[in-house]
Amino acid sequence: MVGALNIIMSETGDLCLELPKDDPFYHHKQKFLSCKGLGVKETLNLSGSLSQQLLNAALEKLLQFGRIVNLDKVEVYFGEDACTPAGIYSVRNEISALSWILSLIPVSCKMQTQVDTLEALRAAVKSRISEVVGAEKEKARVVDSYRCEKESRLVEWGQDNGVKTKLQIAQIDGYGRGAIASEDLKFGDVALEIPISSIISEEYVYNSDMYPILEKIDGITSETMVLLWTMREKHNLDSKFKPYFDTLQENFCTGLSFGVNAIMELDGTLLLDEIMQAKELLRDRYDELIPLLSNPVFPPELYTWENYLWACELYYSNSMQIKFPDGKLKTCLIPVAGFLNHSIYPHIVKYGKVCVETSSLKFPVSRPCNKGEQCFLSYGNYSSSHLLTFYGFLPKGDNPYDVIPLDFDVIDDEDIETEFSWTTHMLRGTWLSSNHNIFHYGLPTPLLNYLRKAQGLDHHSETDLWENLEVEMGVLENIQSTFDDMMQNLGDADSIDRENADRDVKLAMESKERQRKIISSILDSCSAGIKLVQEFIINPPV
Incomplete structure (x- = not known):
């Protein structure tokens, strides 16, 4: 998780x-930060009236600092190789950095010239937000x-209970149900507001006949309690939340409920x-819980494995972690x-x-969403395999x-642990890298340096690398061998009739294709890198 930033606006106008x-x-x-000529502490003087040139310079400095922090x-892991010439790391990061800059600009100050400067800076940031690279419109x-x-009835129920919305629910081609902006939304506009009283939380368990039983179960969590409450409340015709339960799917089609054919399709993948x-893990938890629920409060017909799995899928795919005024999450x-x-280009x-x-x-928007556009929320920085397993989509x-x-295996070397070392390593599609030159190849620098270290090259200056090109060959061949094996495990592309396949099979096929594409890009980068190193071994640079 990104650490919080210390931000102070002094009386003199220094940020x-x-x-x-x-x-x-x-x-x-x-x-x-050092590579950008910045320190971990920076001061910006925003007092007085700034020319357009000075204002642009201030914004650029803020943006460079904001992107990195x-x-x-x-x-961070891929940052050294993924940063574009324009200084952009990712769409998510760009939106976060610009939103952060807006959040630190004071709403009010004493001097009118300072007010004008801050307003000009705020306007410049909002203009950049609307031009975020890659943001779909x-x-x-x-x-x-x-x-x-059913969805319309839920919205009406919500509005009767204090919900305020600038969104319209619709069936959207390629997405299923989604939320469309019913008016133009600019940065900071609240697209949706929901009172605590209309949120399903553990408080409903504490006020139910379940709690005296559940609180006696050793080690039970509040999440498990509210899940068990939901399994029964869904069937309560007099439930306050009946309009909500009526809109829920009978089948979520997350990876947790994939059929046999979809599971077979995933053979050889990390997702399987x-x-x-x-x-x-879910089955083990269910088997532990059920013997403890032998009470009329928990009707057996409502607490089957199928219903439990459905409830787990509901909470995995629809729940949110909310921080309440008492500080509890x-x-x-x-x-x-x-x-x-x-x-991956969210508005919220x-x-x-x-x-x-x-x-x-x-739910305020962090970038504009025009009337008629689908309004997207970020569920988190998750891989596609995680989203498919727990949310049911790619x-x-x-x-x-x-x-x-x-x-x-951890390298047995006392000197390897430095403040810059990584305990885990990873790779992704090399088309996301901005640097495919010698010593980079579209591959992450932390991984390359780890493998160089494993082959005995302790120092990684450009001079050291040029003098040890045989180490580069070994590093690239090592990665190539690993991913050759992964590609073999995936097998050949299937000839299944995708158009007539079930939804879970289609998702499994697409997931496998995505993994194959990533591995293929890594192998291509290794091959190109090996060829490049061989050329320099034969014809060393002068």
Whole structure:
């Protein structure tokens, strides 16, 4: 998780920025900042009236600082090679950095010249947000044949109970149900607001006849309690939340409920292991729980394995972690908000904390969403395999979090552990890299340096690398061999009639194709790298 930033606006108009030392990637980010000519502490003078040139320079400095301090683990790991010439690491990071800059610009100040400067800076940032690279802007293609009657009743119920929305629920081609902006939404506009009273949380368990029984079960979590409550409440015709339960699918089609044919299609993939391990864990939990629920409060016909799996899929795919005014983080179901689909180019990225003043949960947009466009929410920085296993879909576009983790034996060397070392390594599609030159090859620098170290090359300056090209060959051949084996495990592409295949089989096929594409790009980069190194061995640079 990205560490919080220390931000201070002095009376003189100085904006003081500082990267906290408790940031989990402090040393890596310090190095990135240094490469940009920045320190972990920076000061921007925004007093007086600034020319357009000085304003642009201030924004550029803020943006460089903001991009780096907002990098997450994957972005830090690949950052040295993924950063574009324009300084952009990813769409997610760019939106986060720009949103962060807006959040630190003071709303008010004493001097009018300073007010004008801050307003100009705010306007410049909003202009950049609307131009974020890669952000999709397209009208949602509504499927008119699907009448969202249950969904409309839920929205009406929500509005009767204090829900405020600028979204319309519709069946959208290629997505299923989704939320469309009913008016133009600009940065900071609240697309959806839901009062605490309309949120399903553990409080309903504490006030039910279940709690006296559940609280006696050793080690039971609040998440498990509210899940068990939901399994019964779904069938309560007098439930306050009946309009919400009526809109839920009978089958979620997450990876947890894949059929035999889909599971067979996943043979040789990393996803297969993920699904089987997750399902085995759920089955073990169910087998432990059921003997403890032998009470009329828990009707056996409602607590079957099938119903338990359905409830788990519901919470995996629809619940959100919400921070309440008491500071407690609770797993909740949020009626209406569940219709917001995920995207790698989301509009809503900052949510999950109840507003104390209004006792409601707000979903503000972090980039514009025009009327008629689908409004997307970020479910989190997840790989496509995770999204398929627990949410039941594959995101559109190239997901930068589709990484292949690598297991290596720890090098037995006391000197290898430095503040810049990584304990885990990973690879992803090399088309996401901006550097395919010698010593980079589109592959992540932390991995290459680890493998160079494993082959005895302790120092990785450019001079050292040029003098040890045979080590480069060994590193690339090592990676090539590993991924050759992975490609072999995937087997040949299937000739299944995709058009007539079941949905879970189609998803399994697409997931396998994505993994094959990533591995293929890595193998291509290794081959190109080996050829490049061989050329320099034969004809060394002067």
